[in-house]
Amino acid sequence: xxxxxxxxxxxxxxxxxxxxxxxxxxxxxxxxxxxxxxxxxxxxxxxxxxxxxxxxxxxxxxxxxxxxxxxxxxxxxxxxxxxxxxxxxxxxxxxxxxxxxxxxxxxxxxxxxxxxxxxxxxxxxxxxxxxxxxxxxxxxxxxxxxxxxxxxxxxxxxxxxxxxxxxxxxxxxxxxxxxxxxxxxxxxxxxxxxxxxxxxxxxxxxxxxxxxxxxxxxxxxxxxxxxxxxxxxxxxxxxxxxxxxxxxxxxxxxxxxxxxxxxxxxxxxxxxxxxxxxxxxxxxxxxxxxxxxxxxxxxxxxxxxxxxxxxxxxxxxxxxxxxxxxxxxxxxxxxxxxxxx
Numbered sequence: 033x034x035x036x037x038x039x040x041x042x043x044x045x046x047x048x049x050x051x052x053x054x055x056x057x058x059x060x061x062x063x064x065x066x067x068x069x070x071x072x073x074x075x076x077x078x079x080x081x082x083x084x085x086x087x088x089x090x091x092x093x094x095x096x097x098x099x100x101x102x103x104x105x106x107x108x109x110x111x112x113x114x115x116x117x118x119x120x121x122x123x124x125x126x127x128x129x130x131x132x133x134x135x136x137x138x139x140x141x142x143x144x145x146x147x148x149x150x151x152x153x154x155x156x157x158x159x160x161x162x163x164x165x166x167x168x169x170x171x172x173x174x175x176x177x178x179x180x181x182x183x184x185x186x187x188x189x190x191x192x193x194x195x196x197x198x199x200x201x202x203x204x205x206x207x208x209x210x211x212x213x214x215x216x217x218x219x220x221x222x223x224x225x226x227x228x229x230x231x232x233x234x235x236x237x238x239x240x241x242x243x244x245x246x247x248x249x250x251x252x253x254x255x256x257x258x259x260x261x262x263x264x265x266x267x268x269x270x271x272x273x274x275x276x277x278x279x280x281x282x283x284x285x286x287x288x289x290x291x292x293x294x295x296x297x298x299x300x301x302x303x304x305x306x307x308x309x310x311x312x313x314x315x316x317x318x319x320x321x322x323x324x325x326x327x328x329x330x331x332x333x334x335x336x337x338x339x340x341x342x343x344x345x346x347x348x349x350x351x352x353x354x355x356x357x358x359x360x361x362x363x364x365x366x367x368x369x370x371x372x373x
Contacts, residue, residue, distance in 0.1 A: 036079045037162070037193060043074055044191060044363075045160030053363045056187040058097050059124035062133045064332060066186055066339060066368045076128060076191065082106060083194060090199050091151065096128030096192040103127060107199055115143040115200040120275050128192045134184025137274035138234035138245070141306035146183050149198045153179035155190030158359025166196065181354065187365040188373050189358040203233070203247035208268030209260045211242050218242035219297055219308040221261070226307065230256040236273055237304040238280045243268055276331075278303060284314035286333030292326035340369055348372075 047054050055069035058077040080097035087110040094103055100120055107113055117137025118130040131153075136145045152166025165179035182192055213221060218237040225232050225244060231252040234245035245268055246256040257264055272278040280303040281287055290298050290311040297304060298319065301311035309326075313319055318337040320328045327341035343351060348370075355362065355373050366373070 034079075040074065040076060040079060040191060040193070041156055041160050041162055044156050044158070047072070047074075047363050048159050048361055051361050051363065053366050056128075056132075056191055056365055058126040058128055059099070059122070061121035061125040062129045062135070065133055065135075065329075069365060069368060071366070074191065076193075077126065079193065080126075085110075087112060090201075091196060092199055093152075093194060093196040094127050095194045096126060096131070098127045099123065100125045100127060100130060108202070111202050112199045113202050114149070114197065116140055116146045116149055117274055118146060127195060131183050131192055131195055132185065132187045138236065138270050138305060141235075141309055142233050143200070147180045150177075150180050150183060151196040151198055153182050153195045154193040155182060156193060157190045158361055158364050162193070163190070186368045188369055189354060190364065204249050205253050206233075206245060206247045206266070206268075207253055207257065208265050208270075209244045209246065209257065209262040210265060210268075211262030212240055213237070213242045214240065215297065215299065215301070215304060219294070219304070222307045223294070225256075225260055228259055230259055232256070234268075234270055234273075235305065235307050236269060238269075238278065238302060245270060273303070273305065281312055281314060284332065286314055286316045286335075287331040288313045288319055288328050289331055290319055290323065290326060290328045292323065296323070296325045338370075343370065 044054065053071040054074040055071040057073045057075050077097045079095050081095050082098065082103065083093040083095060085092045085106065092107065100118060101123055104114065117139045119135050119137055131146060134146055152164065154162065154164045156162055166177055181189060215237055221242060222235045222244065231246050231248035232244055233247040236243045244260055246253050269278060290313065292298065292309060292311060294308040297308040298311040298313060300313055300315060302314050303312040316333060318335060320337065320341065329341065330337060330339045351373055
């Protein structure tokens with residue numbers, strides 16, 4: 033292990049022995065998500081750097097404190113990318129934060145989530161043990177891949193030290209097709225494109241306009257352009273949508289993210305993505321009372337409602353059992369997601 037790893041392990045061991053709670057910190061660009069933490073900080077920002085990168089194997093292993101922009105630049109130099117398009121949230125955004133929050137960008141519905149591209153991970157559990165899961169090749173696990181539990185766990189199961197990802201080549205060409213349409217028509221338009229197996233890599237609706245991004249080689253793009261109605265441009269809203277900087281949501285006092293079945297698109301949404309499966313609302317009302325499917329997460333704004341979707345009893349018990357195994361003293365990011373986790 034490196035000196036930085038040794039120092040982090042020692043810090044967790046001391047906290048476990050003293051039953052002292054720790055708050056895992058790095059770039060702090062995603063601190064808005066979940067409940068605020070006031071415990072002793074365990075800073076992993078200096079645990080950074082690309083451990084290994086094999087472009088021909090489409091695999092990269094990177095330390096958790098590595099800035100996302102640094103990794104993306106390295107991949108871009110080789111014509112490759114993180115296919116799940118993690119939100120950048122600023123220059124200080126780190127790989128560990130990307131995994132811990134489990135957030136993915138516009139390509140998620142068509143390529144997969146951060147969890148889908150994780151091959152392995154090394155963590156420090158709540159007792160100070162350094163544990164490795166998964167591997168660094170495409171097929172490396174027989175049974176359940178424990179490393180993927182870290183995606184979206186908000187640091188409650190372990191301190192992420194490094195992660196291995198599958199990466200993909202950048203598309204040869206991208207265009208965006210724009211058309212004016214009410215929300216219901218836009219969703220129908222996206223479904224029609226999906227049925228035709230066109231090279232769609234992102235969809236969005238906001239302000240009465242529908243956006244469809246196509247990516248691939250020249251022939252695939254030409255087929256999509258011929259099949260989808262609208263104006264063709266190379267200047268889509270995707271970076272703004274990816275980083276939650278789009279005018280539809282930026283500066284809003286309240287911001288809710290709804291994950292719903294595609295047939296239950298929320299009509300009060302100001303921004304809709306993922307073929308209708310991800311909706312954003314900026315009104316102050318708790319949308320969960322009217323949800324027919326899926327769940328909602330509060331990203332911004334004061335409310336009496338829980339920030340994360342309340343867990344069903346059986347799911348809550350599973351979460352508690354996992355917490356007991358990985359962090360029996362409840363010292364890692366305790367209460368970040370739910371009071372008893």
